[in-house]
Amino acid sequence: MKKIIDCHTHLQSKKLVNEYFKHRTGYAITMKALDSLIGNGDKIYEEIGEIDNIFLCECIDAFSKTSIEDQLKNIKKNLCKYKIIGIKIYLGYQPIFADDEKLLPVYKFCEQNNLTAVFHCGVGAENLHSEKQINYSSCLPIAKIAKKFDKINFIISHFDYPNFNDCLKVITENKNVFTDISGEYENFNNIPYENLINDFVSKIKPALNKYNIKDIINKIMFGTDYFGIGSGFDAVEEYITTLNVLFSKEYEDLFLFENCLKAYPKLSNYIKIDNKI
Numbered sequence: 001m002k003k004i005i006d007c008h009t010h011l012q013s014k015k016l017v018n019e020y021f022k023h024r025t026g027y028a029i030t031m032k033a034l035d036s037l038i039g040n041g042d043k044i045y046e047e048i049g050e051i052d053n054i055f056l057c058e059c060i061d062a063f064s065k066t067s068i069e070d071q072l073k074n075i076k077k078n079l080c081k082y083k084i085i086g087i088k089i090y091l092g093y094q095p096i097f098a099d100d101e102k103l104l105p106v107y108k109f110c111e112q113n114n115l116t117a118v119f120h121c122g123v124g125a126e127n128l129h130s131e132k133q134i135n136y137s138s139c140l141p142i143a144k145i146a147k148k149f150d151k152i153n154f155i156i157s158h159f160d161y162p163n164f165n166d167c168l169k170v171i172t173e174n175k176n177v178f179t180d181i182s183g184e185y186e187n188f189n190n191i192p193y194e195n196l197i198n199d200f201v202s203k204i205k206p207a208l209n210k211y212n213i214k215d216i217i218n219k220i221m222f223g224t225d226y227f228g229i230g231s232g233f234d235a236v237e238e239y240i241t242t243l244n245v246l247f248s249k250e251y252e253d254l255f256l257f258e259n260c261l262k263a264y265p266k267l268s269n270y271i272k273i274d275n276k277i
């Protein structure tokens with residue numbers, strides 16, 4: 001199997017997993033979605049929970065009728081049985097900042113169970129329209145909790161698009177914060193990917209150029225946000241191309257594989273250095 005991990009997908013059914021791996025190999029991490037978004041609740045466990053090369057990030061609904069404590073209890077039950085390696089929080093989709101007190105039990109739980117906390121950050125999705133929603137999805141408050149919970153890792157999804165400077169500031173100032181480039185191409189109108197890639201590269205490049213490559217290259221991961229052919233989120237190779245345009249080939253193993261193993265310590269229970277499950 002090629003050394004590659006897609007750190008951010010929404011492969012929430014067997015069908016989507018088969019579709020995704022039709023033309024490629026490697027591993028993928030699936031983000032469980034809120035039921036109010038595209039989620040299918042605990043059904044995801046039956047669907048994909050036992051597939052060897054798929055790992056799962058659970059999610060917390062900060063505004064559910066079920067308390068956060070009870071949601072964590074439910075996750076705990078599934079922790080040993082399934083390959084849960086992190087917990088996703090949907091900032092912006094929900095009106096809450098990453099450093100809200102309400103979320104502290106989630107970070108404590110991650111600390112106790114060696115899990116990574118992942119955030120939706122930035123615009124990056126068609127549903128975030130208002131200025132207010134976008135404010136909630138900022139990565140800046142993550143710096144505060146990353147210092148407080150320095151034993152766990154945090155991931156800023158989507159490079160906090162378009163706030164690349166904020167994202168770079170938080171990942172370079174905090175050893176336990178990582179980011180991915182997933183979700184940059186919400187291609188609902190079938191625009192040629194070449195145009196989308198050029199556009200994204202030209203936007204992010206000035207921010208990246210302010211840093212020494214050695215200070216950032218251990219923190220950036222390949223991710224897609226894949227949600228099926230025709231979903232508007234179906235690019236995969238395009239993200240690999242983007243990374244190859246942005247960074248020299250010598251760093252490929254880092255952004256395609258090794259950084260993800262570092263960002264998700266729990267992955268090493270399943271993927272060994274010799275690359276066997």
Ligand SMILES: [Zn+2]
Nearest residue numbers: 008031183225
């Ligand atoms: Zn996503």
